[in-house]
Each structure stands twice: as C-alpha cells, then as structure tokens.
Amino acid sequence: MDRARGVILLFASLLVFWLVLSGTAASDVVLVGIAAAAVIAMAFAGNLSFLAEFRATPSAVVAAFLYVGYFAKELVKANLAVARIVTSPALPLNPGFVKVRTRLKSRVGRALLANSITLTPGTLTVEMEGEWLYIHWVSVESPEVEAATAAIVAGFEHYLEAMYG
Amino acid sequence: MLDLVGAFLLLAGTVFLLLGGLGLVRMPDLFTRIQAGTKATTLGTLLSLGGIACLRPDWALKLAVIGLFVLFTNPLSSQVLARAAHRIGTAKAPETAIDRLAEDKGEA
Amino acid sequence: MVELVVTIAAGLAGLAFLLALFRFLKGPSDADRVVAFDVLTIIAITGIALVALAEGRGIYLDVAVVYALLSFLGVIVVARYLERGL
Numbered sequence: 001m002d003r004a005r006g007v008i009l010l011f012a013s014l015l016v017f018w019l020v021l022s023g024t025a026a027s028d029v030v031l032v033g034i035a036a037a038a039v040i041a042m043a044f045a046g047n048l049s050f051l052a053e054f055r056a057t058p059s060a061v062v063a064a065f066l067y068v069g070y071f072a073k074e075l076v077k078a079n080l081a082v083a084r085i086v087t088s089p090a091l092p093l094n095p096g097f098v099k100v101r102t103r104l105k106s107r108v109g110r111a112l113l114a115n116s117i118t119l120t121p122g123t124l125t126v127e128m129e130g131e132w133l134y135i136h137w138v139s140v141e142s143p144e145v146e147a148a149t150a151a152i153v154a155g156f157e158h159y160l161e162a163m164y165g
Numbered sequence: 166m167l168d169l170v171g172a173f174l175l176l177a178g179t180v181f182l183l184l185g186g187l188g189l190v191r192m193p194d195l196f197t198r199i200q201a202g203t204k205a206t207t208l209g210t211l212l213s214l215g216g217i218a219c220l221r222p223d224w225a226l227k228l229a230v231i232g233l234f235v236l237f238t239n240p241l242s243s244q245v246l247a248r249a250a251h252r253i254g255t256a257k258a259p260e261t262a263i264d265r266l267a268e269d270k271g272e273a
Numbered sequence: 274m275v276e277l278v279v280t281i282a283a284g285l286a287g288l289a290f291l292l293a294l295f296r297f298l299k300g301p302s303d304a305d306r307v308v309a310f311d312v313l314t315i316i317a318i319t320g321i322a323l324v325a326l327a328e329g330r331g332i333y334l335d336v337a338v339v340y341a342l343l344s345f346l347g348v349i350v351v352a353r354y355l356e357r358g359l
C-alpha cells in the first residue's frame with residue numbers, strides 16, 4: 001500500500017510541475033504530461049519524492065508549517081551573519097569541521113536536515129555517514145559532539161522528527 | 166503599493182547577491198567561500214525573484230518554481246562540492262581550528 | 274521609479290557577477306573555480322529574470338528554468354569528477 005501511495009503522490013506532484021511549467025491547459029499538452037508523469041512515477045516511486053515518507057498526520061502538517069517558518073528565520077539570520085563577516089575589515093573567522101549526531105531515521109528527513117543546516121548560520125554539511133554528520137562551521141563555538149549537536153541540529157530536528165520520524 | 170514592495174525586495178536581493186560575490190573574493194579558503202557563496206546567493210535569488218513577482222504578478226507561479234528549484238538544489242550542489250573538495254584534500258585556511266572529519270578518516 | 278530600481282538592481286547583480294568572475298579566473302584550486310561558476314550561474318538566473326522584466330517578455334523565464342537545471346547538473350558532474358575522475 002505504501003508503494004501505491006508513493007506512486008500517486010509522485011505522479012500528482014510531477015503533473016502539477018508540468019502544468020505550471022507549460023502554463024496551458026490544452027488537451028494535447030496535458031495528455032503528454034500525464035503520460036510522462038505516469039512513466040516516471042512508476043519507475044521511481046519510493047525513491048524520489050520528499051512526500052513519500054511524510055507522516056501526513058495533523059501534528060506532522062503543523063510541524064511542517066512551523067518548520068518552514070523557522071527555516072525562513074534561520075535563513076535570514078544566516079545571511080545577516082555572512083553580511084557582517086564579509087563586510088568587516090578583519091574577517092572574524094574561526095573555522096573548523098565538527099561532528100554531530102541526528103536522531104532522525106528517515107532518509108528524506110536526514111536529507112532535509114542536511115540541506116537546512118547548509119542554509120543556516122555559519123554551517124555547511126560536508127559528509128554524512130548514517131546518523132553522523134560532519135559540518136564545516138565558520139565560527140566553531142564548541143568542538144564537542146554533544147554541544148555542537150545542540151547548537152546546530154536540535155532546532156530543525158525537533159520539527160523534522162514530527163514530520164518524518 | 167505592490168510596486169514599492171517589489172522594488173524593495175529586488176534591491177535587497179541584489180544587495181545579497183553582491184555580498185555573496187564579495188564573500189567569494191574575500192574569504193580565505195574554499196569551504197568558507199562555499200558558505201558565503203551559497204547562503205547569500207540563495208536568499209538573494211529568492212528575494213529578487215519575489216520582487217519581480219510583485220512587479221509582474223502574472224509571472225508569480227513560474228518565478229516560484231524557479232525559486233523553489235534554487236532553494237532545493239543550491240545547498241545540495243554546495244554539499245557535494247564541499248565533500249569532493251575535502252576528500253581530495255583541498256587546502257584549508259590556516260585558522261581552521263579542528264577537523265573531526267579528517268581525524269575520523271585517520272588522516273590527522 | 275520602477276525602471277530606475279531595475280537599473281540599479283541590474284548594476285548590483287552585474288557587480289556581483291564581476292566579483293565572482295574574479296574568483297573564477299583566480300582560482301587557485303579547481304574546486305574554487307567550480308564554486309565561482311556555481312555562483313555565476315545563480316546570479317545569471319536573476320539576471321535573466323531582470324532581462325525578462327525589462328523587456329516584458331515572460332518567455333525568457335523558461336530560459337532561466339532550463340539554465341538553473343543545467344547549472345545544477347554541471348556542478349554535480351564536476352564535483353564527482355574532482356572526487357574520482359569520470
């Protein structure tokens with residue numbers, strides 16, 4: 001049943017994408033879109049869609065909205081931090097690579113976590129190995145796993161855990 | 166009114182693009198350059214596209230597609246590139262205090 | 274007013290483009306050039322959207338879509354190549 005759900009979700013999102021890109025509802029265009037989306041959805045179901053492992057419970061939907069808001073806030077903060085560093089004559093940097101651990105089990109959840117970390121203040125995901133993530137940090141506050149995890153991962157993990165588990 | 170918002174977003178966005186370019190030139194090593202480049206250009210692009218969407222509301226949907234695409238792919242390509250650069254041992258800035266990744270691989 | 278803003282925005286984006294181009298030419302490593310290339314293409318997406326706005330031609334946005342796609346693939350391919358050859 002999970003597979004059927006994955007196929008349908010992927011098919012629907014691909015078709016919407018196609019319709020937005022082509023910007024018309026002419027029947028031939030729509031037919032081509034349906035055919036292409038169906039083939040791709042059946043070939044790649046369960047692999048591609050970030051909807052596939054989503055829990056789709058009310059609390060997960062709420063968490064998704066909160067996640068987007070938190071992400072937007074962090075993205076703006078990250079950019080103000082970058083702006084401050086590159087415009088100051090002394091370039092205040094203390095770079096390093098730290099190791100953090102995530103509790104997330106879902107692959108999609110981990111991928112979203114890695115992407116979120118890259119876009120938030122001073123951190124860039126460099127390598128992932130199972131539950132361990134290696135992060136390049138522009139200004140290392142703590143080299144220890146626990147403290148770095150609390151500073152970098154905890155904020156996003158809280159929401160992503162409700163969304164993907 | 167919408168024009169004003171659009172103009173403001175467009176200017177803010179291109180200022181962030183400029184900061185990204187500045188970071189690319191000023192940062193001391195590859196990894197810090199990737200950081201400045203990715204973050205500033207992602208927000209810069211999103212703001213600029215949002216500004217253009219305010220000026221031309223009929224284009225909003227297509228601009229949103231471009232924005233979403235950039236939002237998902239930009240961090241990904243940075244991560245892949247940073248990983249490749251670390252694996253082939255690209256020079257790190259002398260200030261780099263600690264490298265747990267190299268330690269765990271038994272290089273340090 | 275809008276026209277003036279678009280001109281200023283294009284100037285700022287152009288300046289950003291020149292800075293990234295400097296890094297692209299200077300390197301020093303191949304990876305540095307790829308980062309600069311990545312940033313150049315992202316600035317170009319905004320540039321294309323600005324041209325579309327100035328000319329009033331929405332069709333140019335499709336160019337930006339394809340450009341975003343190709344630049345992403347390009348960066349991934351080059352990163353893979355740096356890692357272990359093709």
